[in-house]
Amino acid sequence: MADEHQHPDVPPADDDGEAFVVPPGDGPRPRSPRRAMTLTASMLVAAVAFALLVVLPTGYAxxxxxxxxxxxxxxxxxxxxxxxxxxxxxxxxxxxxxxxxGTGGPGYPSTVLRVLDGWASRWSVAQPREVLYPTQExxxxxxxxxxxxxxxxxxxxxxxxxxxxxYEVPATLTVAGTVEGSDAAKVLKKDDVITSLDGSPVPDYQTLLDDLSKVQAGDTITLGITRDGKEQDVSIVTGKKPDGSAMIGVYIDPTFDMxxxxxxxxxxxxxxxxxxxxxxxxxxxxxxxxxxxxxxxxxxxxxxxxxxxxxxxxxxxxxxxxxxxxxxxxxxxxxxxxxxxxxxxxxxxxxxxxxxxxxxxxxxxxxxxxxxxxxxxxx
The missing domain is CATH 3.30.230 (Ribosomal Protein S5; domain 2)
Structure with missing residues (x-):
């Protein structure tokens, strides 16, 4: 007796390897070798494509x-x-x-899958890499x-x-640089230390800001500075900030005494x-x-x-x-x-x-x- 999983009445395959059609009721159709190979190949291609989506870098951040x-x-x-x-x-x-x-910066590439997720999510943003990382750092x-x-x-x-x-937070107010075109650029040098404004000591950064807030843009102020260990006074015509207030035109690198x-x-x-x-x-x-x-x-x-x-x-x-x-x-x-x-x-x-x-x-x-x-x- 034939095993119940065998079907000896199924006709042989034709010359192309495709089995003849079995009439309904005469048992299940056999799996075509060609179809099986095609299915396996398709699954393999899909798996490779998915793997590429996971790891392939893009030009997006x-x-x-x-x-x-x-x-x-x-x-x-x-x-x-x-x-x-x-x-x-x-x-x-x-x-x-x-x-x-974030992904997409140097050393942290964004994959295709990550970019697609960024486009689909309301709370994520995917944009060309150079928008966030315009330099070659x-x-x-x-x-x-x-x-x-x-x-x-x-x-x-x-x-x-x-x-x-x-609290009072004492600070040494050291000049790190000056604004190009300002009057300060003519009289102040890098590493000068600002000690007073119009004769009033500025022991901390907040005092300097408070005193400067009382000055009108275009006014001339006298800054007390220490340069190369020597104290001196310099006169500066203040500039104007975008909001209209006065500015010295100097970049300060403060050192705080906490x-x-x-x-x-x-x-x-x-x-x-x-x-x-x-x-x-x-x-x-x-x-x-x-x-x-x-x-x-x-x-x-x-x-x-x-x-x-x-x-x-x-x-x-x-x-x-x-x-x-x-x-x-x-x-x-x-x-x-x-x-x-x-x-x-x-x-x-x-x-x-x-x-x-x-x-x-x-x-x-x-x-x-x-x-x-x-x-x-x-x-």
């Missing part, structure tokens, strides 16, 4: 929502912000810095620049936070855009008031030593990253509002801020349940 970090929390068991020389207080809320994850150079920017951001945040809290020791430890994140959240974290830790008061607040923005919040990139990706990780509020630089309107994820509320003082007041209002009173990008 893709930006997506990156991880967030609570600056009041810890990383690998170590507090992100450590303060010594001043009393600190516990916090119950979260203050999240936000990031953008190496991966190492970009990483170094981002690390330096992060270090500078942390120092600026520390100075701005201490100044906001009423009255409180502040260490910020964070790995794997570079760039300057976390400055505002670092400054808020320092303020929250150094005040008795629990400003965030249990609320998960995210945000972004560069921070300079005078407390101004600056524009950043990737705001839409950062908004989605904040929502994804549980934040209910987001502090956005006022200069980024044009990119915020119409792109706020559901469940996330956005307040606009221009200065560290604005951000501090927003944090307090949100913690007190009065966030609805804050200015937004829509009003």
């Amino acid at each position: 893709v930006s997506s929502p990156g991880p967030t970090k609570d600056v009041l929390g810890k990383q690998d068991g170590t507090p992100l912000i450590q303060i010594s020389g001043a009393t600190t207080y516990p916090s119950t809320g979260e203050l999240r810095l936000t990031t953008v994850s 190496t991966r190492e150079q970009i990483d170094q620049e981002n690390t330096q920017a992060m270090t500078s951001s942390q120092e600026n945040a520390s100075v701005a936070a201490l100044t906001e809290l009423g 009255p409180v020791k502040i260490d910020i430890s964070i790995d794997g994140i570079g760039g300057p855009s976390a400055g505002t959240m670092f400054a808020l974290g320092i303020i929250d830790k150094m005040t008795k008031e629990d400003e965030a008061n249990g609320v998960d607040i995210a945000g972004t923005g560069t921070m300079d030593v005078s407390g101004d919040v600056g524009q950043i990139g990737g705001i839409r990706q950062k908004l989605e990253g904040a929502r994804r990780d549980g934040a209910t509020w987001f502090l956005a630089p006022a200069s980024n509002c044009k990119d915020v309107v119409g792109h706020v994820p559901s469940g996330l509320h956005v307040a606009r801020v221009s200065t560290l003082h604005d951000a501090r007041e927003a944090m307090v209002a949100i913690g007190a349940g009065k966030g609805s009173t804050l200015p937004t990008c829509e009003k």
